[in-house]
Amino acid sequence: MTHPPRNEAELRRLFSRVSDGLATQSEIAWLDLALQADEPIRQVFLEFKALQAGLYEHACQWAVEADGPLPVAQVDYDAVFATTERPVVFDRQKSDEPGWSRQVSAIRHAWNLAARGIQWHLHPVRFVTVIAMLTVAMWGVWLLIIRPGEPPVVKNRPASSGHLRGAHVPTVARLVRTVGAKWQDTTGLFFDGMHLARGRTLRLQSGLAKVAFHSGTEIILEGPAELQVDGENRCVLAQGALVAHVPRPARGFLVQTPTADFIDLGTEFGAYSDGQRSVIKVFQGQVAVQAHQVEQRLRLTAGEAAQVVHSDDRTPAQVVRLRDRKEISKRFVRRLPAQPPRVVAKYTLGRPGVFMESESWFAPVSSTDLVEGATHQAGENTNGVTLKLSQLSEPFDHDGGVSDGQYHGGPKINNRYTTRSWTISSPGVKTATYNFSQPCDLRRIEVYASHHSSGGIMDVLIEVDTGTGWKTLVDAGRGGHRGETQLAVFSQPAGWIAQNVARLRFNFDLQQVPNHITVVREIDVFGQPSQPVQELERSADQKAF
Amino acid sequence: MSDSQATAEFARLFDASQAQLLRYILNLVPSDADALDLLQETAAALWLKFDQYDREKPFGPWARKFAHYQVLKWRLETARRHEKVATFSLEAIEVLSKEFERHDEVLQSRIDALAGCVEQMSTDDRTLLEQRYWEHVNLESMSTHTGMTPPQISRRLYRIRRQLEACIDRAIATEGVS
Numbered sequence: 001m002t003h004p005p006r007n008e009a010e011l012r013r014l015f016s017r018v019s020d021g022l023a024t025q026s027e028i029a030w031l032d033l034a035l036q037a038d039e040p041i042r043q044v045f046l047e048f049k050a051l052q053a054g055l056y057e058h059a060c061q062w063a064v065e066a067d068g069p070l071p072v073a074q075v076d077y078d079a080v081f082a083t084t085e086r087p088v089v090f091d092r093q094k095s096d097e098p099g100w101s102r103q104v105s106a107i108r109h110a111w112n113l114a115a116r117g118i119q120w121h122l123h124p125v126r127f128v129t130v131i132a133m134l135t136v137a138m139w140g141v142w143l144l145i146i147r148p149g150e151p152p153v154v155k156n157r158p159a160s161s162g163h164l165r166g167a168h169v170p171t172v173a174r175l176v177r178t179v180g181a182k183w184q185d186t187t188g189l190f191f192d193g194m195h196l197a198r199g200r201t202l203r204l205q206s207g208l209a210k211v212a213f214h215s216g217t218e219i220i221l222e223g224p225a226e227l228q229v230d231g232e233n234r235c236v237l238a239q240g241a242l243v244a245h246v247p248r249p250a251r252g253f254l255v256q257t258p259t260a261d262f263i264d265l266g267t268e269f270g271a272y273s274d275g276q277r278s279v280i281k282v283f284q285g286q287v288a289v290q291a292h293q294v295e296q297r298l299r300l301t302a303g304e305a306a307q308v309v310h311s312d313d314r315t316p317a318q319v320v321r322l323r324d325r326k327e328i329s330k331r332f333v334r335r336l337p338a339q340p341p342r343v344v345a346k347y348t349l350g351r352p353g354v355f356m357e358s359e360s361w362f363a364p365v366s367s368t369d370l371v372e373g374a375t376h377q378a379g380e381n382t383n384g385v386t387l388k389l390s391q392l393s394e395p396f397d398h399d400g401g402v403s404d405g406q407y408h409g410g411p412k413i414n415n416r417y418t419t420r421s422w423t424i425s426s427p428g429v430k431t432a433t434y435n436f437s438q439p440c441d442l443r444r445i446e447v448y449a450s451h452h453s454s455g456g457i458m459d460v461l462i463e464v465d466t467g468t469g470w471k472t473l474v475d476a477g478r479g480g481h482r483g484e485t486q487l488a489v490f491s492q493p494a495g496w497i498a499q500n501v502a503r504l505r506f507n508f509d510l511q512q513v514p515n516h517i518t519v520v521r522e523i524d525v526f527g528q529p530s531q532p533v534q535e536l537e538r539s540a541d542q543k544a545f
Numbered sequence: 546m547s548d549s550q551a552t553a554e555f556a557r558l559f560d561a562s563q564a565q566l567l568r569y570i571l572n573l574v575p576s577d578a579d580a581l582d583l584l585q586e587t588a589a590a591l592w593l594k595f596d597q598y599d600r601e602k603p604f605g606p607w608a609r610k611f612a613h614y615q616v617l618k619w620r621l622e623t624a625r626r627h628e629k630v631a632t633f634s635l636e637a638i639e640v641l642s643k644e645f646e647r648h649d650e651v652l653q654s655r656i657d658a659l660a661g662c663v664e665q666m667s668t669d670d671r672t673l674l675e676q677r678y679w680e681h682v683n684l685e686s687m688s689t690h691t692g693m694t695p696p697q698i699s700r701r702l703y704r705i706r707r708q709l710e711a712c713i714d715r716a717i718a719t720e721g722v723s
Contacts, residue, residue: 016703018631020684021576022695028575028631035637042644045572046652051706051713052577053568054656055678058663233560247679248567248581251588252560254553263556265588286585288592290551299589469668469675 004030011041015048057249171195173213173229179336181207182223201228204240210336215250217264219243222333241272243283243332260308260319263288265299270332276312281305281328293317434504439466441499445473445489447506459509462489464498470505473498555595558604559588568652569609572641573616575631578683583619587612613642655713658720662712670705677702 005011017023018031034041173196184203196202202209204223212218215233225240234254246253246264253264257273266285272278280289282300289298291308296319298306304321305328311317322328447460462473474489489497567584574580590611598607616638623630633641663671676687684695691698 012707013700013703016706017696017699018575019577020695020699020702021578021631022684022699023575023631025629025631028633031575032634032637035633036640042640043648046641046644046648047655047710048706049571050568050652050655051659051710053564053571054659055663055674055709056567056577056581057564057656058660058678234556248584249564251563251584252556254556261553263592265592266585286589288555288589297593299593469671 004034008044011044012048015045019048019052170198171214172198172232173200173211175202176210176212176218177336178210179208181209196229199228199230201226208333208336213250213253215253216247217250217253218245220333220336237271237273239273239275241270241332243270243334244268246285257308259292259310259317261290261292263290268334269300270329270334272331276310278308279305279322279328279331280307281322281332283329283334289319291317291319294319428510430508432506432508434506436502436504439500439502441496442501442504443496445497445504459507461507461509463505463507464501465503465505466498466500467502470503473504551595555592559591559608562605562608563588565605565649565653566608566612568649568656569642569645570612570616572645573613573633573638574619575633579619579630583612583615586619587615590615613638654717658713658716659709661716662709665712666705666708670708673698673701674705 005014014023014027014031018028023031031045035045175194175196182205184205196211202211202221202225204221204225204227206223208223209221210218211221211227211229213229213232213235217233219227219235219242221227222241222243225242226238227240227242228236228238230236231254233250233252234256236256238258242255244253244255244264245268246266248266251264251266255262255264255271257271257278258275259273259278260280262269262271262278262280264285264287268283268285269287270279270281270283272280280287280300282302282304284302286299286301289300289306289308291297293311294317298319298321300306300321305323307320307322309318309320442464445462447462459475461475463470464473465471563584566587567580570583570587571577571580574583587608591608594611598604617635620632620635620638623632663674666674673687673691676690684698687693687698688695693701
């Protein structure tokens with residue numbers, strides 16, 4: 001800036017640069033004087049900074065999984081749904097829900113706590129469970145913390161994470177994804193994406209599990225471990241190792257172990273407990289340590305580590321700072337290995353270019369295709385809902401696409417070509433967006449496309465929106481060469497490829513080739529609603545009261 | 546009160562007041578990144594001195610005193626180290642601190658209105674906001690992601706902020722009417 005701001009817009013532009021750390025010394029000097037002298041400028045500044053604060057505060061709601069939006073299950077799908085205790089009410093609010101903006105004032109007072117509140121109210125049933133658990137483990141000291149007499153904190157956490165309520169026990173966290181996880185069967189079944197009620201205990205025999213608390217805190221639990229989620233921003237680590245990543249709005253995340261409590265004061269740390277001994281290692285930021293048996297508080301900063309040991313017959317209780325050794329850092333798993341869905345069976349059939357372009361030749365457009373008609377994959381969609389292509393928005397806005405006609409020598413599918421907006425002429429891009437009427441969990445997607453003329457290639461990109469914006473599900477890259485592209489997306493081992501999907505988008509890109517026509521003949525999506533429909537209805541009833 | 550209880554008590558109190566605390570610190574410090582660091586320093590200081598906290602009194606003002614002190618201390622330290630860090634003068638800090646106490650309630654209502662406004666942003670804008678405010682990616686790193694230079698990103702953020710402010714103004718006006 002070569003001159004002071006001449007109007008309000010320039011002033012606000014300066015504020016932006018100041019906040020972003022781009023302002024020059026002379027700009028800051030000018031602002032400093034202006035803020036002292038000029039009441040209106042001060043007002044605008046305070047409002048602007050309040051916006052910054054608000055954005056930091058709200059950011060936890062846009063949080064997306066750091067390492068990809070794609071939970072992949074190890075769990076056998078059918079077994080899980082036969083026996084699992086699925087949460088009852090899905091309280092997800094879609095971003096486009098008109099009621100949401102009206103609720104803004106309602107959440108006002110709940111805001112601070114709702115952002116990542118620690119709840120003190122405990123449902124009696126859960127309370128008994130907790131007592132039992134504490135007694136068994138002889139961690140009586142924690143009993144003092146739990147005060148069931150206090151009124152419940154009002155919760156109204158909006159949007160993206162989805163918010164589930166089981167009977168009366170609110171959920172406080174979500175099991176995001178597991179890698180090679182084996183659960184102790186006494187704890188019930190777990191599946192990726194499931195919501196965890198307060199008080200729920202995870203007993204992980206081996207493998208890794210990522211848990212996202214509603215506060216925004218994410219932990220990676222490494223088996224063997226026993227962890228209880230007992231609040232939106234707190235947990236009890238009876239044994240095992242975890243690494244917690246605590247975003248700013250969730251600061252204050254509390255990990256209780258049998259020998260010490262750890263309060264996060266920012267970002268990332270690892271905690272380990274074997275019942276007698278707790279180890280804490282701070283990767284980033286700071287952590288407060290409170291030993292149980294000895295009057296000792298410790299503040300650890302990045303790189304530091306400490307150990308808290310319970311007394312026994314031979315050794316007294318003690319708190320020891322540990323030298324920062326690499327072995328301690330290595331002990332913790334800080335990132336969940338990626339396990340994205342794989343594109344399998346993408347192939348092109350070098351068929352002779354028999355390709356008809358006359359409209360009259362094409363089968364009448366219908367919506368009898370897609371999942372229901374996918375006989376070539378019989379059995380795949382037995383648990384699925386029918387996802388009609390007719391729900392695809394522009395530009396694929398007509399009814400359906402592929403029908404049951406005769407496909408010239410097609411090896412797998414008995415279909416005719418269809419045309420109209422299904423046709424993509426190069427160079428061009430077509431996008432098809434599928435808006436689910438309710439969030440769905442997906443386990444398989446298939447795309448069939450025919451290519452006219454030689455040298456045809458097409459990039460296929462599939463994206464999902466789970467309420468936090470578009471994320472790439474799979475970039476299938478090039479397919480198609482004078483014939484047909486068949487594309488199947490699923491995970492290995494079988495499991496969800498995406499959960500709580502609100503929207504699904506297909507991008508077919510023919511930018512790279514001249515004089516090429518592709519006809520997308522069929523898109524099959526296999527999955528099921530994220531929760532049974534009757535439970536949704538029940539939740540609507542409950543709201544009415 | 547046992548230590549464990551004190552820890553939990555601190556977590557709860559800090560948790561409930563940290564949003565306001567951040568708002569306070571942001572006002573006293575030009576750059577957001579510095580404010581976030583200072584929030585962390587403040588949290589640590591509060592925790593170490595928590596046994597001196599008088600539970601009869603509200604936590605927020607007590608915590609703000611610490612924050613205020615941390616800002617002054619940071620100012621002094623950066624000056625001593627001859628660091629080229631943008632700070633406000635003592636006079637400006639005093640004025641802004643007083644002003645904050647006077648207006649915080651009004652500012653809170655603006656923040657409340659923000660949620661609905663963010664929902665209305667385009668995916669691209671939200672992605673940018675996400676990087677800036679959630680992942681705390683600095684503008685240099687953001688520029689490698691986005692292909693924009695830091696000043697370009699800042700200008701884009703400026704436009705987003707203007708939209709959000711306009712939206713907040715509308716929301717508050719509507720609220721006032723109904």
